[in-house]
Amino acid sequence: MIPFLDLKKINQPYETAFQEKLKLVLDNGWYILGKEVENFEKAFAEYCHTKYCIGVGNGFDALVLIFKGYIQLGKLQKGDEVIVPANTYIASILAILQADLVPVLVEPKLETYNINPDLIQEKITPKTKAILAVHLYGQLAEMEKINEIANQHNLIVVEDSAQSHGAINNQQLIINNQQSAQAYSFYPGKNLGCLGDGGAITTNDSELAKVLFSLRNYGSEKKYYNEFVGINSRLDELQAGFLNLKLPNLDADNEKRRSIAKRYLSEIKNDKIKLPFWDLSNNHVFHLFVIRTENRDDLQHYLTQKNIETIIHYPIPPHKQKAFPDWNNLSFPITEKIHNEILSLPISPVLTETEVDFIIEILNQY
């Protein structure tokens, strides 16, 4: 069986280093917000070319805290509208709601699966105050256009980078210099994953960073002195220690993912299968390799029979979820089409050439 994602195999090479790190942290006797978190925040900020990195509990909290931070700074207010792609993992939308803001869904482009910038303008109202761009499946959204719209309407730009560690290009470096923040998740299956929950926020906004360092820790900078109504969402010291060991290999891991994607793109030749669009100027990190086909369930069944595990990211669009009964009758045809047709093929730094050969061969025989 070719598993969709072999997490054990991904983490195996670090086993000895992980054990040494555990011993180091154990012997250190400092288990919350210690040297490992501090070192990781420094290293990840440098890696992302941002001034600040704030380690937090998970990717969802990273998003919520960014919004709460802007609310604290008076730049957002409860009830403000936030533009978000209709086609995203539900966490993006739940985070907006958790911060008492109002999500406004916008259709994606069928080819890139990312938000269609041309459809944002018509959704902007006087209450629109931010855009949450999601870099879905590892490919950056069209930030140049999104940023231009944001500048025209004085909107805050937040990026859900939970699937796009390392997908930084020149455009994002420019955006990073403005009023924006990026949310990362280190959930085990992400391109940079720890052995539990973990997350981080990156930003160049020093005002925002100052608030966030406090908000994630009960709104307190100095112990037992609380400036803000904060929460407890700190990146765990031990997880930070593991991330410090894995971060140096992130670029190589992403390169491996890209090389597999290149093979899929050039060698899968089947009229029934639509391959993902990759704008080569975009440093896609292929968190997922998502194909489309009209008879998706049939293809998935066929692949399972051939011992190839696939997953659907995601089977039900957010607006059709039971959690949002008010949205169930809304129509987002492109989002719905995507959810009905997509299938994610195995892709990871530990997938072997032989496995890739086999997957391509089986797909071409379908």
Ligand SMILES: *Cc1c(COP(=O)(O)O)cnc(C)c1O
């Ligand atoms: C994984 C993910 C999140 C949430 O991250 P957690 O660490 O699981 O909270 C948010 N947005 C997207 C797009 C994700 O893929």
